[in-house]
Amino acid sequence: MQLDRLERTDIDSDSPALHVTNADWDCFLHEYYRVVKCVWGRTGWGGHAAWQCGAEPPVSPPCSEQARLEPSIRQREQCTALLQKLQGWLPQLHMEGVHNLWIIKPGAMSRGRGITCSARLEEVLELSGKCAAPSVQPRQWVVQKYVERPLLIFGxxxxxxxxxxxxxxxxxxIWFYRDSYVRFCSQPFSLHHLHASRHLCNVSIQKQWRQAGGRHPKLPRDLIWSNQQFQLHLQQVGHTGAWENVIVPGMKEAVVAALHSARELVRDRKGSFELYGADFMFGEDCQPWLLEINVSPTMAPCSAVTRRLCAAVQRDVLRVVLDRRENPSCSLLPRNKQ
Structure with a gap:
C-alpha cells in the first residue's frame, strides 16, 4: 500500500488490498505486537518498549502465548523485493532498523531532559498528552524515528x-564552522538495553554515569573527539573520503533546508546575528541525519577539545560580525593560519 501511494499507482486502482479498515489495522497491530514482544523478550529486549532517561527498563513477564513467523521462500523473496523498491523512495529506510523505535522529545527543554523512547503507538499518543514542564503545553512534542542502525565507534x-x-x-x-566535535556515550550501544547512558550523547546526561568497564582503550576518557580525530578514525576503518564527500555536504544540505523552512517564523533584524548548534547522527553508511538545531548552544568547556573550540568559535564569530563589517575582504582565518 505504501509503495502504491509513493509510485502513484493507487489513483485509479480498485484493488481490495487498498481498502483496509480501522478494525483490520487494529487486528494487524495486535498480532504484530504479540510476535514482537515474544521474539524480543527471548533475545533480551524484555518485552518493554519505552524508557525514561536515567532508568533501566523493567522486565515484562514472559509471553503467555506462542507467536512465531515462518515465512515461505516465496514470501521472503516478495518481502526482499518490496524493501528494495521502497529503498529508492524512502531515504531513511536503511537506518530505521526493525524495532520500530521512536524518540519523543518535549518542547522547550534542553540537555536531554524528559526524552522518552517507545515502540508502541498508544504509548506515544499517551506521552504526547502529558505536560512535562510548566512552560510546555500538552501535545507540544517532537517525535522522530530512532536511528536504529547508527555509525558506532568501537561499539x-x-x-x-x-x-x-x-x-x-x-x-x-549561513556560515558553517570548519571545526566541530563528536560526543560519546559512556556505555556500549544496545537496542536491548535502552538506558540513557547508552543512547543520549548529551554531556549533561553522560556526566551522571560511570563509564563502562572494559571500554576500548581508544575511546576518549572525557567522551569528546575533535572532527579531525573523527576523520582519522573514518579513514582507519575504511571510510576514506566519507567526511569530505558524504558527511560535510550532507550536513550543509540539511542545515540549509532546515533554516529555509523556518525563515517565515524568524523575526529578521538587520545588523543582528544568531549562533546555533546543530546535532547530527550518522548511519552505518556515514549518511548524516539532523537531530535538532539548538539556540544558545553551550560554550562551557567540558574537555580539552571543547576548551579550545568554544573559545575559538566565539572569537571567530566576532571576526565575522564585526571585523568583516569594517573590512569585507579581511581574512577570517586565525592569525596563525593566515
Missing amino acids: TKIDLRQWILVTDWNLLT
Missing part, C-alpha cells in the same frame, strides 16, 4: 555538534 554511539552562524535571513546567509 559506542556518537553524535556531532556543528556550529552554524546566521548573519542575515533575507537573503539567508
Whole structure:
C-alpha cells in the first residue's frame, strides 16, 4: 500500500488490498505486537518498549502465548523485493532498523531532559498528552524515528555538534564552522538495553554515569573527539573520503533546508546575528541525519577539545560580525593560519 501511494499507482486502482479498515489495522497491530514482544523478550529486549532517561527498563513477564513467523521462500523473496523498491523512495529506510523505535522529545527543554523512547503507538499518543514542564503545553512534542542502525565507534554511539552562524535571513546567509566535535556515550550501544547512558550523547546526561568497564582503550576518557580525530578514525576503518564527500555536504544540505523552512517564523533584524548548534547522527553508511538545531548552544568547556573550540568559535564569530563589517575582504582565518 505504501509503495502504491509513493509510485502513484493507487489513483485509479480498485484493488481490495487498498481498502483496509480501522478494525483490520487494529487486528494487524495486535498480532504484530504479540510476535514482537515474544521474539524480543527471548533475545533480551524484555518485552518493554519505552524508557525514561536515567532508568533501566523493567522486565515484562514472559509471553503467555506462542507467536512465531515462518515465512515461505516465496514470501521472503516478495518481502526482499518490496524493501528494495521502497529503498529508492524512502531515504531513511536503511537506518530505521526493525524495532520500530521512536524518540519523543518535549518542547522547550534542553540537555536531554524528559526524552522518552517507545515502540508502541498508544504509548506515544499517551506521552504526547502529558505536560512535562510548566512552560510546555500538552501535545507540544517532537517525535522522530530512532536511528536504529547508527555509525558506532568501537561499539559506542556518537553524535556531532556543528556550529552554524546566521548573519542575515533575507537573503539567508549561513556560515558553517570548519571545526566541530563528536560526543560519546559512556556505555556500549544496545537496542536491548535502552538506558540513557547508552543512547543520549548529551554531556549533561553522560556526566551522571560511570563509564563502562572494559571500554576500548581508544575511546576518549572525557567522551569528546575533535572532527579531525573523527576523520582519522573514518579513514582507519575504511571510510576514506566519507567526511569530505558524504558527511560535510550532507550536513550543509540539511542545515540549509532546515533554516529555509523556518525563515517565515524568524523575526529578521538587520545588523543582528544568531549562533546555533546543530546535532547530527550518522548511519552505518556515514549518511548524516539532523537531530535538532539548538539556540544558545553551550560554550562551557567540558574537555580539552571543547576548551579550545568554544573559545575559538566565539572569537571567530566576532571576526565575522564585526571585523568583516569594517573590512569585507579581511581574512577570517586565525592569525596563525593566515
